[in-house]
Amino acid sequence: MSSPISPPCAVERRRFLRQTAECAAGAAVTLLLAIRPARATPEEMRAAIRQTIGPAAPHDGRVLLDLPPLVENGNAVPLTVTVDSPMTGQDHVVAIHLFNEKNPQPYVASFHLGPRAGRAQVSTRIKLADSQQVIAIAQMSDGSFWQGGAKVIVTIAACVEDVN
Structure with missing residues (x-):
């Protein structure tokens, strides 16, 4: 039987997904900090x-x-x-x-x-x-x-x- 070794692209995919999630979270925090008040004065x-x-x-x-x-x-x-x-x-x-x-x-x-x-x-x-x-x-x-x-x-x- 062959050993359960993941192909090299699986590691890259996981890293890509993790980095994408981190970037999305950072963008969301930035947007929350930059949002204007709901109304002008x-x-x-x-x-x-x-x-x-x-x-x-x-x-x-x-x-x-x-x-x-x-x-x-x-x-x-x-x-x-x-x-x-x-x-x-x-x-x-x-x-x-x-x-x-x-x-x-x-x-x-x-x-x-x-x-x-x-x-x-x-x-x-x-x-x-x-x-x-x-x-x-x-x-x-x-x-x-x-x-x-x-x-x-x-x-x-x-x-x-x-x-x-």
């Missing part, structure tokens, strides 16, 4: 605004953020941003930036416009993780920034529904 929202528009201070007015004050489900909250602008070559909206206060990422979206857009209005749906404030900032062709905001109460936060 108002300070993080202000930092995201500064990162997007620079040191400029946005003025209040000219921006209307139409958002329902109470939503049952935060998974698809409709909103419309309208900016008071003639949308001419000399005076138009360059971009509309959206920010929120308590989602994991405070920056939501940027919409780039020009005078050929006809009117300065965008509509979309966003996820909201909790009751919070949403801010829209319009960047004008003269370099000025204008802002408007709305608070919304969310009864069922996004991403926590039961999928049954």
